[in-house]
Amino acid sequence: xxxxxxxxxxxxxxxxxxxxxxxxxxxxxxxxxxxxxxxxxxxxxxxxxxxxxxxxxxxxxxxxxxxxxxxxxxxxxxxxxxxxxxxxxxxxxxxxxxxxxxxxxxxxxxxxxxxxxxxxxxxxxxxxxxxxxxxxxxxxxxxxxxxxxxxxxxxxxxxxxxxxxxxxxxxxxxxxxxxxxxxxxxxxxxxxxxxxxxxxxxxxxxxxxxxxxxxxxxxxxxxxxxxxxxxxxxxxxxxxxxxxxxxxxxxxxxxxxxxxxxxxxxxxxxxxxxxxxxxxxxxxxxxxxxxxxxxxxxxxxxxxxxxxxxxxxxxxxxxxxxxxxxxxxxxxxxxxxxxxxxxxxxxxxxxxxxxxxxxxxxxxxxxxxxxxxxxxxxxxxxxxxxxxxxxxxxxxxxxxxxxxxxxxxxxxxxxxxxxxxxxxx
Amino acid sequence: xxxxxxxxxxxxxxxxxxxxxxxxxxxxxxxxxxxxxxxxxxxxxxxxxxxxxxxxxxxxxxxxxxxxxxxxxxxxxxxxxxxxxxxxxxxxxxxxxxxxxxxxxxxxxxxxxxxxxxxxxxxxxxxxxxxxxxxxxxxxxxxxxxxxxxxxxxxxxxxxxxxxxxxxxxxxxxxxxxxxxxxxxxxxxxxxxxxxxxxxxxxxxxxxxxxxxxxxxxxxxxxxxxxxxxxxxxxxxxxxxxxxxxxxxxxxxxxxxxxxxxxxxxxxxxxxxxxxxxxxxxxxxxxxxxxxxxxx
Numbered sequence: 001x002x003x004x005x006x007x008x009x010x011x012x013x014x015x016x017x018x019x020x021x022x023x024x025x026x027x028x029x030x031x032x033x034x035x036x037x038x039x040x041x042x043x044x045x046x047x048x049x050x051x052x053x054x055x056x057x058x059x060x061x062x063x064x065x066x067x068x069x070x071x072x073x074x075x076x077x078x079x080x081x082x083x084x085x086x087x088x089x090x091x092x093x094x095x096x097x098x099x100x101x102x103x104x105x106x107x108x109x110x111x112x113x114x115x116x117x118x119x120x121x122x123x124x125x126x127x128x129x130x131x132x133x134x135x136x137x138x139x140x141x142x143x144x145x146x147x148x149x150x151x152x153x154x155x156x157x158x159x160x161x162x163x164x165x166x167x168x169x170x171x172x173x174x175x176x177x178x179x180x181x182x183x184x185x186x187x188x189x190x191x192x193x194x195x196x197x198x199x200x201x202x203x204x205x206x207x208x209x210x211x212x213x214x215x216x217x218x219x220x221x222x223x224x225x226x227x228x229x230x231x232x233x234x235x236x237x238x239x240x241x242x243x244x245x246x247x248x249x250x251x252x253x254x255x256x257x258x259x260x261x262x263x264x265x266x267x268x269x270x271x272x273x274x275x276x277x278x279x280x281x282x283x284x285x286x287x288x289x290x291x292x293x294x295x296x297x298x299x300x301x302x303x304x305x306x307x308x309x310x311x312x313x314x315x316x317x318x319x320x321x322x323x324x325x326x327x328x329x330x331x332x333x334x335x336x337x338x339x340x341x342x343x344x345x346x347x348x349x350x351x352x353x354x355x356x357x358x359x360x361x362x363x364x365x366x367x368x369x370x371x372x373x374x375x376x377x378x379x380x381x382x383x384x385x386x387x388x389x390x391x392x393x394x395x396x397x398x399x400x401x402x403x404x405x406x407x408x409x410x411x412x413x414x415x416x417x418x419x420x421x422x423x424x425x
Numbered sequence: 426x427x428x429x430x431x432x433x434x435x436x437x438x439x440x441x442x443x444x445x446x447x448x449x450x451x452x453x454x455x456x457x458x459x460x461x462x463x464x465x466x467x468x469x470x471x472x473x474x475x476x477x478x479x480x481x482x483x484x485x486x487x488x489x490x491x492x493x494x495x496x497x498x499x500x501x502x503x504x505x506x507x508x509x510x511x512x513x514x515x516x517x518x519x520x521x522x523x524x525x526x527x528x529x530x531x532x533x534x535x536x537x538x539x540x541x542x543x544x545x546x547x548x549x550x551x552x553x554x555x556x557x558x559x560x561x562x563x564x565x566x567x568x569x570x571x572x573x574x575x576x577x578x579x580x581x582x583x584x585x586x587x588x589x590x591x592x593x594x595x596x597x598x599x600x601x602x603x604x605x606x607x608x609x610x611x612x613x614x615x616x617x618x619x620x621x622x623x624x625x626x627x628x629x630x631x632x633x634x635x636x637x638x639x640x641x642x643x644x645x646x647x648x649x650x651x652x653x654x655x656x657x658x659x660x661x662x663x664x665x666x667x668x669x670x671x672x673x674x675x676x677x678x679x680x681x682x683x684x685x686x687x688x689x690x691x692x693x694x695x696x697x698x699x700x701x702x703x704x705x706x707x708x709x710x711x712x713x714x715x716x717x718x719x720x721x
Binding site: 288291301 | 551698699700
């Protein structure tokens with residue numbers, strides 16, 4: 001089957017990963033960005049985002065991919081995805097201007113039959129308001145997960161498609177492209193699809209908030225959340241893939257944006273959003289878990305105290321630090337503290353903390369530290385040996401929220417380990 | 426959340442303290458004087474804030490570089506009704522009028538955690554204020570009056586139960602339990618003492634207030650340890666101080682069990698190196714002071 005030519009406007013994290021996946025599925029792909037420097041760098045196969053398998057998949061499909069800063073190059077495309085970033089302010093409110101600007105920048109270059117697909121996340125009502133023939137305007141829900149972007153784009157669980165009416169057949173070129181992904185296609189009206197994306201994220205936050213709430217109780221009553229979760233996962237109503245791992249609050253920006261959108265919509269329409277506000281509150285409460293544990297330990301009041309911070313990205317396998325719990329922690333540590341930091345892709349800078357020093361490995365960072373905190377669950381941190389850590393440290397406190405290290409080797413090495421969801425007193 | 430105007434400890438030209446005879450006020454005055462801070466300590470004998478004349482007195486007294494710390498109030502042991510509320514509002518109103526004419530650099534209002542509903546847990550600075558009684562409502566009104574000052578940095582401090590040997594109040598907490606143990610050789614609890622509360626030792630309250638003064642902090646902050654204990658456990662700690670241990674007795678429960686816990690993250694962020702006196706150490710210190718002074 002010959003697939004349509006697919007364009008991606010905006011070489012963002014979403015754009016590049018989606019484009020590479022489309023090429024891997026066999027489509028010829030045109031990648032447009034107005035940033036000529038970025039395009040030149042992509043033409044040299046130098047990537048600006050960190051994702052597992054991305055460099056390899058890009059290299060493998062190079063012949064099918066064109067990178068350009070000229071909108072006119074999109075003229076041959078049967079479909080063009082708008083994949084720009086939607087910035088959010090501190091309250092999680094979206095600025096949709098980049099989407100409208102990108103549409104304006106490329107629409108004159110599109111051929112008469114081209115289908116415009118909005119892939120950037122938009123609130124309900126946005127797509128229908130685009131001044132374009134409904135038959136050639138689609139909203140497709142993106143389900144990008146940082147750190148799993150290529151895998152998710154290549155093998156989506158389903159494709160959620162917003163169109164003018166769910167009863168209208170999809171444009172043939174678009175339909176044939178979606179069918180290449182060999183998964184269920186769920187057409188629905190624009191507003192449903194726009195709210196569907198928000199609904200997915202709300203359900204994820206509900207699970208994480210429930211896990212956080214109960215994990216905190218575990219910490220107080222002597223239970224262990226990690227013993228409870230397998231039982232929950234085997235309950236079909238909850239599910240084996242459900243988000244049950246407690247964390248340090250919502251980060252990354254996307255979930256925060258969706259919660260803000262729900263609260264705004266509820267406020268505008270007079271519906272109840274109390275539970276969503278509670279999720280936000282819970283997230284803020286858990287964000288400071290490590291700070292509270294450090295304060296309890298007394299290390300923050302010790303003169304010349306030194307803490308090693310492992311991980312600064314908001315989650316593993318990404319360079320993004322948006323709403324990162326690690327940066328939030330660093331911002332609240334006493335300025336007199338010595339901080340030794342390491343992250344595989346994020347470099348520590350003085351604006352994170354006046355006493356921060358970057359090291360090139362985790363083992364170097366923990367040397368002579370009174371306490372070690374693992375703020376990002378990078379896979380390489382799992383491979384560290386507690387005995388080596390204990391030998392390098394001057395103290396014995398390890399705050400390991402995500403339980404990357406097993407309890408027994410830590411105890412055997414003389415380390416005191418604190419983990420989310422387990423009693424630490 | 427607190428925001429510090431001074432990045433390091435910098436004492437103001439003068440601290441003008443209203444309510445210097447009280448348990449916390451007198452302890453703070455003593456501490457500040459010991460640190461060499463210039464303090465003018467006013468009592469009701471110097472200026473009765475219930476009287477209109479206090480407005481002109483304070484207007485003349487306040488200097489633009491002053492830090493004013495307001496403790497003066499009809500305390501709950503002297504009344505929790507409408508009359509006490511009215512007088513307390515008049516007192517704050519007279520201070521607000523003086524400040525309007527003669528604004529100081531910094532105003533610290535000593536409020537209470539009773540501005541929060543008792544069924545809310547854990548309490549933090551973002552918790553919606555919704556007082557359950559006139560006492561809590563009165564303090565919330567006085568907070569709003571303080572915050573209406575346009576040209577002054579305002580800090581609102583909301584302490585939990587503060588205890589210490591010199592406390593003259595007799596509210597249900599370490600002080601009353603200690604006195605019961607000393608005088609009656611018996612501690613009588615409400616129910617079986619299941620309720621949990623957060624108790625702050627007087628020295629910690631004074632040190633935190635001093636830091637707010639010297640850092641010229643503004644915003645609101647709860648003063649609490651973040652560690653709540655049950656009255657039953659508190660009673661056990663207290664009886665352990667005596668050679669001849671008093672008894673602990675429960676009573677038939679009259680009211681529903683309530684708990685209060687604080688999330689003190691904002692305090693940690695404001696003063697990350699602050700170390701609290703543990704309840705064990707605080708109870709022991711208060712007991713020793715009581716025994717040394719021969720009073721209970």
